[in-house]
Amino acid sequence: MNLFDIKDPSFLKKLSDKELKALASDIRSFLIENIPKTGGHLSSNLGTIELIIALHYVFDSPEDAFIFDVGHQAYTHKILTGRINEFSTLRHTDGLSGYINYQESPHDQWESGHSGTSLSALMGILYAKHIKKEAGEGIAIIGDASITNGMSFEALNLLGTDKNVKGIIILNDNEMSISRSVGSFSMALTRFRSMKLFIKMKRFWQIVLPKFILNFLGRVKRGLRGFFQRQNIFEDMGYMYVGPTDGHDIKGLIYNLQRMKKIKKSVVFHIITEKGKGHFEAEQDKIGTFHGVSKQGEPKKIGISWSELISLNMDALQEHVKTFVVMPAMAVGAHFMEFSKKYPDRYIDVGIAEEHAATMAASLAHQGIPVFLPLYATFAQRAFDQILNDIARSNHHVVIGIDRAGIVGEDGSTHQGLFDVSMFYLMPHVVITMPYNEKEVSELLYYGFMKQNNPFVMRYPRGVVASSPKVEDIKFEEIEPVWTVLEQGKEIVLISYGPSLDLLKAVKQDLKLDAMIVNARFIKPIDEDMMHQLARLGKPILVYEELANSGSLYPQILKFMAKNAYKNQMLEMSITEQVVEHGFYHDMLKKHQMDFDAVKNILKDYVI
Ligand SMILES: Cc1ncc(C[n+]2csc(CCOP(=O)(O)OP(=O)(O)O)c2C)c(N)n1
The missing domain is CATH 3.40.50.920 (Rossmann fold)
Known part of the structure; x- marks a missing residue:
């Protein structure tokens, strides 16, 4: 079919299994060809094509509300809701947004850009439907990294035992955040994924065995799963747990989603997807290079990003002071992969957990450890209370790097770094700085670590700096705190x-x-x-x-x-x-x- 003819998702209901698969394949080819032309989130979107097709097949959007966590994985949703003609303007000025956007479509029911909001939003939508006596399901689509966010746990804690409302949580597990997912929850999911073997086996046996034997094997499988998976955190929290299931098998997804429509209890549907599916390099990528790609054919920028410059300076600074780095999930964007390899015992990726990162940094500082906390300006807002109460009020010497300060461009309204100075200005003890050039980066960083005992903020923008220094050439000079x-x-x-x-x-x-x-x-x-x-x-x-x-x-x-x-x-x-x-x-x-x-x-x- 011609993707450019799609006006709304109603056409999907009439498609056969084969046609749905062909549609997924067409969308995948379209995304692989077109995302690099504009820049955008490549890998996450290639992983959700079948899921979003199945969702629109089974449910009736917008009466049934889809809530995409972050909203960076919803390009297929944009295509199925009639926006493909605007894809050439993706993330461009006055063009299609790279995220969910209320202005674009009635099918876009939750705007976020920041991770971990979808489950709280789900509860809001479910309660609104309950109060207004409106029909329709609420379905949140959340990644295995975003579900580890503190906000997600706050909502998970409530929904599982709430008798008033029922929500469907689709846990889109690709084992990746931007880079690899971290922490014990991720490990628990790995344990569930051990059942993946059964998924593969099932696909094979489905082809070769008659149905009654398959049914019997299904029972054996459930028995074995019970044996291997004696504990399931979601079931313990009051949810029905379904999965893990192949998130690229449209037929299986549809079958399960239809079941979920009928049940009265909140459910976690755990699907396994492959980030970057169909794009060889993106499939292989375990670092996060293909999470977001920039516009193809852009003239090569001279120099390096401010983030990279900061990370090189942090490396050089280790000669003078041994610092610890607390990184909330942005190692790739912040250019700290090299640093993490070079100083593995002085670096921790805490996942999408800005609040935790700030308090942990405060606690390290309280113990006398020099600590660097790099935060994107927009995500630092998440940790307002922790920075105010645990770092600023108590005057802990944490050096906070505020990355992407100022207008960020294509990511848009949820990602602008416009509020950090106001936020830090009202906090006691905090010193706020911004370097004008490469030299001032070294000077201010040195000043922040060596000459300060207060919380010290150094903000820097998203763009590039002209030169690209070698770590060994970086010199630190002392400055006075003056203009x-x-x-x-x-x-x-x-x-x-x-x-x-x-x-x-x-x-x-x-x-x-x-x-x-x-x-x-x-x-x-x-x-x-x-x-x-x-x-x-x-x-x-x-x-x-x-x-x-x-x-x-x-x-x-x-x-x-x-x-x-x-x-x-x-x-x-x-x-x-x-x-x-x-x-x-x-x-x-x-x-x-x-x-x-x-x-x-x-x-x-x-x-x-
Ligand atoms: C509060 C916050 N911190 C950091 C980010 C940056 N960020 C965007 S997507 C992403 C990874 C999300 O991983 P996951 O939820 O597993 O979804 P996937 O992209 O793997 O599908 C991160 C860290 C963000 N959007 N919000």
Whole structure:
């Protein structure tokens, strides 16, 4: 069939087993061919094609609600709900979102982007249906890594014994998070997976044996499973447990899902899938390189990512101080795979567990261990309480690396790093910094570990830095916690931090503006001596921050100006009360009046 003719999933119900298989194969070819053209989540989506076909075959979306955890594995759902024509715009500005998106379709019933929300959302949907007396099932699709998240356990704890509602939890087990799944829950699932052997055996015997013998073997299988799997955590928690089952066998999936529709109890349906199925390299990938792929044919970026630079610096720093790294599931994106191999006894991947990571880091620091906690800005929000209460309140010396700070681009609204400065600003004892360039990375990191006893935050963006240093060439120099003047000027003062300073420099040059450019690399506390000097110039002051402005540097500067009765004209550029959607970085800067033209537009009035 022509995938481009699909308007909604109703056509599926009429398809034969063979046609459903052919459909899966067409979708797989489409995804393999097209995801690399736009960039996107390749492996997770190749693993869920049969499951999503079976779900739409058995259930009636949107009356039956599908809740995709994270939402990065739902491309087949997008195709079956009539969005294939927009796939060429996937993750592009004003194009199709890479995640579930309320604006796109009534079939998109839960938006998240952050892992571990699906089971709580499931309970919300089930209770809403119960209260409103609405028909329909609630089905959560959650990966074996996301189910280990603290939030997932909080919901699992409740739903299993709840007599008011019944939910279906599909545990999509591919043994992988972005990299390999970690921890004892993952080990428990491995134990269940030992039954996988039976799945393979079953497929073979189904072909060669008559049905009555198969039924008999089925009973033997259940008996053997009972013997091997005396304990099952889900059954112990009150769920019916079905599985493990081959998640690529559409017929088997349909059979089981139809059974689940009939039962009254909440159920965990454990399916085994292969991440990257049908794409040779993605199937082999046990590191996570194919979890998300970037757009094919993009010009090769010169230099390395900020994350990689930080990890190289952390490696070099080990000469001076032996640090421990607590990594919540982002080893690949944060470029800590090499570090983890080199210092296995000083590194732990704790899985998708930002709250746990923060408290564990606090506890390590309390024991006198120098500790680095790398968090993506957006995921750090998860650990707000743990950072505030366990790290900041108690003034523990944890160095927190805030990765993907600022606008992140194609991942979109759930992943923007816009709130970390506001979040850390309100926390006692926390020092917040952002390096302008490679040299400042080394200086600030060294300062954070060697010269600080407070919680120390160093934030860095998603982009790239020009040079790619060798670990042995990285030098650490001591700095004072002060701002620096990058460029002198007399008519206006421009304050910012991080690579945004380059934007200000470029506008200054373009306008031939007589502006002073100040690098506020210590965002908190502000450099009051420097602020007095700047304010006394009596010139306008512009503060440019690529983040949400409430509680950021600008309000602190305003407070300082008011307290000291300075009357300079104050100007601000930042993101105010707006959601920044997915799209290319520069488009988003433009859309939110933060780009070169926008800065130029404001500063042109100050050219003399
Ligand atoms: C709170 C949070 N932390 C980290 C991430 C980054 N992340 C996105 S997908 C993913 C792995 C998910 O693995 P799993 O749930 O097993 O699904 P799979 O991709 O294997 O299908 C991670 C760590 C996130 N989305 N949310």
